[in-house]
Amino acid sequence: MNQPAQPVASTIEILRKLVSFDTTSRHPNAPLIEWIGDYLKAHGVPFTLSRGPEDGKWNLHAILGTQGAGGLAFSGHVDCVPVDGQNWSSDPFTLREQDGKLYGRGAADMKGFVAAMLAAIPRWRRQRLDKPVHLLITFDEEITCNGARYLMDDIIGRGLRPELCVVGEPTMMTPVIAHKGRLALRVNIVGRAAHSSHPEQGANAVHAMGRAIAIVADEAERFAREGLRVDGFSPPYTTMQAGLASGGAILNIVPEKASFDVEWRCVPGDKASQELARLQHFFEPFDEALRQHGPECGFFYEPLVDLPPLALSQDHPLTELVRQVTGSNQAGFVSYGTEAGIYQQAGMASIVCGPGDIAQAHKPDEWIATSQLERCDDFLQEMVRRICVLS
Structure with a gap:
């Protein structure tokens, strides 16, 4: 039986816990979602769960600040690809730190971003939010992306659709505005x-x-x-x-x-x-x-x-803002897909920007650099400050 989650503020500590759950897409993600739910309760953050047709698979939608539509969403999936047949040098579900790198299945794709989202909550709770901050956590991104579809149906049905969304797939903290x-x-x-x-x-x-x-x-x-x-x-x-x-x-x-x-x-x-x-x-x-x-x-x-594809304009205010916050001169295009296309199709202006390198995803000894997580921590705080915090 899982121990209740405790309020923690370290991204690495949370990532260590998230990696310990085997959320390979063929398995239920309910134990991990329950842990996140306990963490949110400990911080007084309201949330709702939604599910698809398969038992034990859940989405989670949390809102900090005003419980309403609009504002900014951060989105991450918590399912990961299998480790079967891969030659790992250590247990893939035990986070290992070495030489500034954190090894574990899902560390880069994309539990690192989810950990940073959760670690940011104590600071956001201390701020006066003028607009809501939404946290979107989904299932089955690695196989169908249907989790995001069920989540958006639920959110729109409750009249709580965010205005803007950042999907934290690994891009080395550079903005991606279009994908196939x-x-x-x-x-x-x-x-x-x-x-x-x-x-x-x-x-x-x-x-x-x-x-x-x-x-x-x-x-x-x-x-x-x-x-x-x-x-x-x-x-x-x-x-x-x-x-x-x-x-x-x-x-x-x-x-x-x-x-x-x-x-x-x-x-x-x-x-x-x-x-x-x-x-x-x-x-x-x-x-x-x-x-x-x-x-x-x-x-x-x-x-x-x-x-669906993603196509956010180079001139969109979200593009310009993420460029400024990340210090990037341009916004890129990628050939792989993400949930951002689903969110854009549902009426949210969406961009992809997150820690880690996609080249490390799905491989044995998947890793993310601690420096990338530090950059992500700063990015999340600055995005919320610029969009959601009273001046």
Whole structure:
């Protein structure tokens, strides 16, 4: 049984506690959320929980100051990627400090930012807040980002939507104002089994998959050759690929089933839904050929991830403010996705800025520099001072 959380002010101490919870996305995050809830209660901070359809997975929304809409939100997810098969030099769920680095799963992505959010609370509580400070903590960012969707449905339903949002993914404390969207789905193909000596009696699902994957490769080349260019991204165009693929059971049986995963990472301006419709149009002849063997045959589409892009203007006041507070000369673009696109779509002007390096995320011996956490501590305090504190 977890011990009750105690009021602590150190970002590193809180990070040590957060890392100790195995919140790999396949596990519930409820024990960690309960600990955070106890911490908030100890500091007199009201909060609400919301959940999705899966037991044991919770979002948390806390508000400091006026309990209302507007103001500034800081957002972080607390799920992390697995450590299975990775060669860690120490226990990934025990924070280890060495040479100015803090090692542990989720230290960079992104429990370090969440720890800094929580550590800032005692100081914020002593300030006179003219506008609310919202803390958003979500689940399942690493797999679907649906936690953020459920959270925004809850917040908007209660009339508590913040005006501005900082998502603390690891950017080395430099502002990111745009990222690509991501659409991923699984294409399940059903044919008809037969003995390989009589292939005319079956419908080969693997062959259909091969033809479909060839079209995916052609489409990927089309994007690279003539797709919409958006300067700032690397690469500056929409990308797509077929990833996981499987099918068949044994060589002397015409395979009845096959499946493959396909994803798009779209620059702002390209619509993933339109690209999906285009791909399905190309697949129609293969689909129709299989359906001649029965209504149970054909191509079937299973959505996996639908993450909108982020596009905040260079001239937006939030962009300029984060530049000033971080001392950055410019705001960047990245090709990976975050929850910021969901928040922007829900009506919050959103930017990505947080401690640590994305290059360290998801790897064995994931780490974050203590100097990055110190910069984050200062950043959070200054953002609140400039936006939410009475002058």
